[in-house]
Amino acid sequence: MSDISLAAEGIVLERGGRAVLVDLSLAVSPGEALMLRGPNGAGKSSALLVLAGLLAPQEGRVRFTGADPDAPPFAHLHWVGHDPAIKSGLSVAENLRFWIDVLGGRRDRMGDALEAAGLAGLEDFDAGLLSAGQTRRLALARLLAIPRPLWLLDEPTSALDADGAHWVGQLLANHLAGGGLAVIATHLDIPFSGDSKTMTLIRAGA
């Protein structure tokens, strides 16, 4: 895994005429996780969207040092948002295989990823039959099946029970131990051992 560092400087973001982020700066280096905490509306999700390149900030910039300049601009990161991007009508295996093909992962990792996500034996089931927790696990299985250094996770443990939260913590710890980095927006505590720092966002203008 290539050594990528993430740095954001002076991010100013307005959405719908409202200031969401005011002069947000952060830096994450390999093996490190950054927890974004704060009340609802503090811009945690928006901050992740800016880092993922899905929202263009009015000012400031996001920099990835060490990223392959020839690769597509966001091919080194995973963004997992509220919507799982899982299609009912396709089986569990087809859903994961689709994202492996689109995001450029390796198909031979699929079995292991599903197994780790606790979905072994459900491969041929329609994804529409999964519970909310299982759907979340399937979405997170992408992180395992498609290795990418930077994870941007928006409330990864929502819809998961204590076991699931523990699994996410394990996932994160392994990722960081392998030199990966992560930025996680969450209002729940994620149980994990590893190098992490916390940043609390406050509501702009409050």
Add this chain to the structure above:
Amino acid sequence: MTAFLAILSRDLKLGLRQGGDLLTLVLFFVIVGVLLPFAVGPDRPLLSQLAPAIIWVAALLAQLLSHDRLFRSDFEDGSLALFRQASLSLDGLVFAKLIAHWLLTGLPLVVAMPVLALVLGLSADGFWLAVMTLLAGTPALTAFGAIGAAVTVGLKRGGLVAPVIVLPMSLPVLIFGTGAFDPARVGAASQALLLLAALSLVSMALAPFAAALALRISGE
């Protein structure tokens, strides 16, 4: 390329498995084509003269009906946001979606054509010409429809605005599609077919860029 094929096969799989949509589309096409004679009257010569117009209007409306679902489900379940991190640019992925969409909504109309040709009293020559114009022209309808779908994907009531934007833009397709049948002018058919094919090629080549741009903006 893997990403391109993955999108293509996924959309085809979803379209074929949820066969209801396909059936609805074909049914709509045939019903519109069968309803218009009731408005015109059971005048066979007049109907066979109007047949190209009826077929094309039915095709235009049927295609219009299908566009809204082109990007909406991917937008709502978060897939579109993930496409941005793919190994292929969004333009390429949208192109794959357009091809799949045409295979699911353009091609079935051609397959359903014999029914309309029969009830409208289209001659054998007219039938083949209709098949050719639909094959040559429906990709352009898909392309314009995709732009309409992309600009309205973020709107909850987008289904209403999109046709108002797409229909005037689709006028050339209708003109060339029905113009091919004009008996008064020698060479009108081949000229119209060439123009239709050119229109389809150019619009299919350019629409992915416009649609992808609109999708990026809608995602913000």
Add this chain to the structure above:
Amino acid sequence: MAQTSPNTHPGWFTRIAHPGMFMGWTRHVVLPLAIATALAFAAGLYVVFFASPPDYQMGDTVRMMYVHVPTAWLSQFCYAVMFSSAIGTLVWRHPMADVSQKAAAPLGAAFTALALFTGAMWGRPTWGTFWEWDGRMTSTLVLLFIYLGIIALWRAFDDQLKAARIVSVVTLVGAVNIPIIKFSVDWWQTLHQPASVFRTDGPTVDFSILTPLLVMTLAFSLLFLTLHLVRMRTEVTRRRIRSLELAQARAAGGAP
């Protein structure tokens, strides 16, 4: 802190087009422009009614042309304004480009409708019918639909910043498509009506017709300029009111 703000070193364009600056300098321009428009119309209407001869074929109805041609020209010029504003919105994300684009759309629709109306009024005595499926008239009608579609799209969005960029995409696509529509309509017309009913470019233009035509074109163009500026000012004010209301609503307490 490496903040690369585009407003650090504003160029001349940014300075005159910044919303605040824009409101400042246009305040002094609107009234003179309106007076110039009124004078041009006064002069134009005088020439049209008293200083130009009736056509030997069409008689006094030819005077309709002095309204028809300028509005037809503006119906296309408005689209050009929207097109360049759309590029400004997409490429430079300039807020005034958004405003200019939004302000131009209803004006374009109005001038196009006026061109169609005068065309129909003129068509009655000339062709014997209000509406003829003439190539020019038909493509103008489609242009009106495109304007109305764009206005409908503007109104469908709550977030006007996003609407501006989405509408820009449609405007650009329309700019590529309008010539194709024009071509297809002409092709369609030669298919169905080999002999053209009427052509404006046929007869040689006499000086006595050219003068009123030019003066009226100037008057209508000035009218467009005035209305466009006024509409832009209105839009800027509307956005300011909205953001003030937003701030007030938030200050009133309670979580947003």
